[in-house]
Amino acid sequence: xxxxxxxxxxxxxxxxxxxxxxxxxxxxxxxxxxxxxxxxxxxxxxxxxxxxxxxxxxxxxxxxxxxxxxxxxxxxxxxxxxxxxxxxxxxxxxxxxxxxxxxxxxxxxxxxxxxxxxxxxxxxxxxxxxxxxxxxxxxxxxxxxxxxxxxxxxxxxxxxxxxxxxxxxxxxxxxxxxxxxxxxxxxxxxxxxxxxxxxxxxxxxxxxxxxxxxxxxxxxxxxxxxxxxxxxxxxxxxxxxxxxxxxxxxxxxxxxxxxxxxxxxxxxxxxxxxxxxxxxxxxxxxxxxxxxxxxxxxxx
DNA sequence: ACATCCACCTGCTCGC
DNA sequence: TGCGAGCAGGTGGATG
Numbered sequence: 001x002x003x004x005x006x007x008x009x010x011x012x013x014x015x016x017x018x019x020x021x022x023x024x025x026x027x028x029x030x031x032x033x034x035x036x037x038x039x040x041x042x043x044x045x046x047x048x049x050x051x052x053x054x055x056x057x058x059x060x061x062x063x064x065x066x067x068x069x070x071x072x073x074x075x076x077x078x079x080x081x082x083x084x085x086x087x088x089x090x091x092x093x094x095x096x097x098x099x100x101x102x103x104x105x106x107x108x109x110x111x112x113x114x115x116x117x118x119x120x121x122x123x124x125x126x127x128x129x130x131x132x133x134x135x136x137x138x139x140x141x142x143x144x145x146x147x148x149x150x151x152x153x154x155x156x157x158x159x160x161x162x163x164x165x166x167x168x169x170x171x172x173x174x175x176x177x178x179x180x181x182x183x184x185x186x187x188x189x190x191x192x193x194x195x196x197x198x199x200x201x202x203x204x205x206x207x208x209x210x211x212x213x214x215x216x217x218x219x220x221x222x223x224x225x226x227x228x229x230x231x232x233x234x235x236x237x238x239x240x241x242x243x244x245x246x247x248x249x250x251x252x253x254x255x256x257x258x259x260x261x262x263x264x265x266x267x268x269x270x271x272x273x274x275x276x277x278x279x280x281x282x283x284x285x286x287x288x289x290x291x292x293x294x295x296x297x298x299x300x
Numbered sequence: 301a302c303a304t305c306c307a308c309c310t311g312c313t314c315g316c
Numbered sequence: 317t318g319c320g321a322g323c324a325g326g327t328g329g330a331t332g
Contacts, residue, residue, distance in 0.1 A: 002325045032309085061326075079326055080310080095310085115309045117326060162303065170303095171327080178325055231325070248325090269306080270324075 002077050004142055004176030005216050006224035006231055006239065007061050010083050013234030014056035014065065017085045017107065022052045024103035033097035033111060036074075036135070037121040047071060047122040048100065057129045060142045060175025064125065064133055072125035072133050075111070081118030084110045085234045114230065142176035143213045154205045157197050164200060165193025165272060168212075177212060180225055180248045183273050185211040187247035192279040193272050218244065247273045 026048045028034055028041035037044050051067040058064075063083075065073040075083065080095075085107045092099075098111040098120060111120055125133040130147075132139075141148045153174055160167055167173055168182040177185070186193050188211040189204065200208075219225055223239030227249070232238050242249075246256045251264030255275035265272045 006325080076326080078309095079324070113309095114311070115324085115326095117309065160302085166303085169326085180325055225325075227325080268304090 002061060002079060002081075002231070003178035003181050003225070004058075004061060004144065005181075005219035005241070006226075007058055007063060007077065007176075008144070008220055009224045009233045009239060010077070011056050011058045011063055013085065014053075014063070014083065014109075017234055018065070018102075018109055019053050019056055021106070022103040023048045023050065023100055024105075025049060025099075025101040027099045027101075028097070029092075029099070030097040030116065032116045033113060033119045034121060036119055037123075044120075044122060048073065054127055055129075059132065059136060059145070060139050060171055061178070062136055062139060062175075064136075066125060066127040066131075067122075070124060070126070071122050074121045074123060074125075074133055074135065076118050078113065078115065078117030078119070080115040080230050081111065081113040082230070082232060082236075083234055084112055084232075084236055086110050138172050140172055140175045143174060143209060144176070144216060150206065150209050153209065154202055157205060158200060158202070160197040162197055163193060164191060164195045164197055164208075165267065167197050168193075169268075174212075176216070179270055179272075180245070181212060181215055181219070183247045184215045184245060187274060187279065188215065190278045192274055192281050193267070195282045247275070249273060 026045040028044055031041055034041065034044050051069050054066045054068060056063065056065050061076060063075045067073060088101060088108050093112060095112050095114045096110060097113050100109040123133050123135060125131060156173060157167055165182050165186065168177045182193065185208060189207045191204070191208065219241040222241040222244065223233060223237070224231065225241040225245070226232065226238035227242050229238065247262065250262045250273055252261050254260065255262055255278060258275065258277050260275055260277040262273055263276050
């Protein structure tokens with residue numbers, strides 16, 4: 001379940017079902033699922049066994065669980081990863097990659113991942129939500145983080161020379177936003193994703209931040225966005241936000257605001273959806289390089 | 301430093 | 317029925 005609301009749904013499930021329990025056994029069924037962990041399967045299993053899970057934190061689309069020995073279990077769901085809570089006798093499905101069992105004999109935590117872009121790792125880290133594991137140092141705060149600073153984000157955004165949608169997907173600028181919520185937020189504020197970041201008015205950028213936050217909070221309230229059983233909470237249940245989407249996946253369907261047929265455009269080996277009327281494509285900008293811009297600023 | 305692109309995977313759907 | 321092409325919610329590392 002890969003964007004912020006879906007990952008937050010999983011985090012809440014981990015708090016409820018996993019925090020406070022002692023890990024009793026670990027089985028790595030597919031080495032690729034721990035490729036970010038340098039030690040390999042045996043060492044991974046040893047690093048977790050006997051440790052108690054103390055908390056479940058999230059930044060953007062990353063999750064981490066502080067353990068009782070100063071390490072953390074770090075996870076990313078990639079495109080198709082799931083963390084599921086399942087009774088120990090539940091049969092292994094085809095895409096089961098890692099099983100974490102607990103000393104209390106209660107339900108397992110299972111990492112299931114069809115496309116294997118996701119994975120788990122163990123690394124040093126503290127207990128608190130602001131003690132970020134070192135490998136997440138490049139991940140910016142997400143818009144639901146109480147310490148997210150809108151003014152800092154907007155000034156960094158406007159210093160970029162790129163397109164707004166590219167910037168929204170850049171997890172080092174703002175985290176948690178993916179293809180769905182980027183399209184939804186841009187639709188809400190009437191911006192085409194190709195608009196240049198450096199010419200976006202501050203007020204419009206501020207509206208965009210509010211729209212991102214709103215759409216994520218609304219999605220979270222409905223358990224996230226699921227088009228199929230690939231995107232589920234820890235109990236395997238789907239969220240309902242897909243029925244509230246206004247832009248994503250709606251190519252050729254009427255814009256919910258103005259009725260014009262929505263367009264689908266290729267974007268970074270994927271698709272972007274937008275309304276041709278509410279979100280006019282920007283005029284192609286004159287070719288200005290950083291160099292010419294610098295010259296312009298240097299000349300009063 | 302910054303911006304862009306592609307490899308990394310499996311499975312499903314579509315058109316021939 | 318088979319087969320290739322295209323598509324899917326993400327990211328890091330290579331390249332410019």
